[in-house]
Amino acid sequence: MQFTDSHCHLDDIAFSEQLPALLSQCQQLAINRIIVPSISPDNFTQVLSLAKRYSGNLTGPLKDNPIKIYPCLGIHPWFLQKLNDSHLEQLNDAVIKARDKIIAIGEIGIDGAIAKNAAAHGQTPEDNLHHQQHFFDYQLNLAKQQDLPVIVHHRQSHDKIMPFLKRYQLERKGIIHGFSGSYQQAKGYIDLGFKLGVGSTITYSRAKKTINTLKRLPLESLVLETDAPSMPLSREVTAKDVLTSNQGTEQENIDEIASSPANSPANSPINLIKIFEVLSSIRPESLEEIANQLEHNIEQIFFI
Ligand SMILES: [Zn+2]
Numbered sequence: 497m498q499f500t501d502s503h504c505h506l507d508d509i510a511f512s513e514q515l516p517a518l519l520s521q522c523q524q525l526a527i528n529r530i531i532v533p534s535i536s537p538d539n540f541t542q543v544l545s546l547a548k549r550y551s552g553n554l555t556g557p558l559k560d561n562p563i564k565i566y567p568c569l570g571i572h573p574w575f576l577q578k579l580n581d582s583h584l585e586q587l588n589d590a591v592i593k594a595r596d597k598i599i600a601i602g603e604i605g606i607d608g609a610i611a612k613n614a615a616a617h618g619q620t621p622e623d624n625l626h627h628q629q630h631f632f633d634y635q636l637n638l639a640k641q642q643d644l645p646v647i648v649h650h651r652q653s654h655d656k657i658m659p660f661l662k663r664y665q666l667e668r669k670g671i672i673h674g675f676s677g678s679y680q681q682a683k684g685y686i687d688l689g690f691k692l693g694v695g696s697t698i699t700y701s702r703a704k705k706t707i708n709t710l711k712r713l714p715l716e717s718l719v720l721e722t723d724a725p726s727m728p729l730s731r732e733v734t735a736k737d738v739l740t741s742n743q744g745t746e747q748e749n750i751d752e753i754a755s756s757p758a759n760s761p762a763n764s765p766i767n768l769i770k771i772f773e774v775l776s777s778i779r780p781e782s783l784e785e786i787a788n789q790l791e792h793n794i795e796q797i798f799f800i
Contacts, residue, residue, distance in 0.1 A: 497787035500529040503721035510725040510761040533603035535572040568600040601639040602647025646670035699730040728762035
């Protein structure tokens with residue numbers, strides 16, 4: 497079995513010192529590919545150089561079968577406050593320059609919670625949402641022009657994201673990262689050809705709705721991800737907990753995960769195996785069948 501972490505912020509400062517050791521560990525666990533989205537123009541260079549520095553460049557016993565790190569360029573909805581059209585032009589130029597190295601436009605999206613709390617940044621929710629939509633629209637258009645898939649962030653925003661995806665009908669589709677939501681919401685994305693990123697949310701027993709959704713969806717629509725160093729796993733990550741416990745609400749759970757400090761390595765790409773195990777525990781297929789299909793799904797989106 498081979499694995500791909502379809503979403504990991506490996507360039508985060510939380511990983512800098514331990515990176516070579518961490519990548520060796522990943523390889524020992526057969527996590528052979530890591531996809532690294534960027535978040536703002538501030539980290540474009542870092543993400544691109546990380547991929548260049550480590551891919552195919554490990555020394556020691558692992559050097560013959562090196563882990564592959566794949567960069568993506570995009571501007572995340574959390575980091576738009578001080579950005580304007582000149583930053584979108586910067587993104588456009590960076591994408592054209594690195595077109596043969598990047599495999600997606602991401603991380604992009606719309607975050608409903610950020611819009612609701614816009615007063616903290618002296619903005620109305622409407623203005624904030626409009627600003628987010630402007631960035632999302634531009635980046636979807638860029639993906640279309642460059643024939644690239646997208647990696648989409650959502651939070652309290654399925655209804656806002658869907659009209660854009662329907663309008664653009666991207667040839668290369670993409671991933672709805674860290675999916676949480678209902679079967680109907682999932683189905684809407686799948687009908688457009690998108691895959692859903694399965695992450696730490698399913699390790700929380702309170703995420704009943706998402707767990708039930710992921711049980712019922714076609715395996716062809718799922719990929720694995722950690723979103724490390726954010727989104728830590730539930731402290732008691734066992735299949736039994738996921739299946740039996742029922743406390744709190746799904747939204748409390750997601751907010752709790754999302755508010756974890758991003759600068760301490762609360763999560764790591766090696767947790768991908770635990771997420772895989774939990775997913776396997778709620779699916780009827782065999783481990784091999786699941787692992788093979790998930791890798792095939794990654795190929796379909798990113799490496800055709
Ligand atoms: Zn992310």
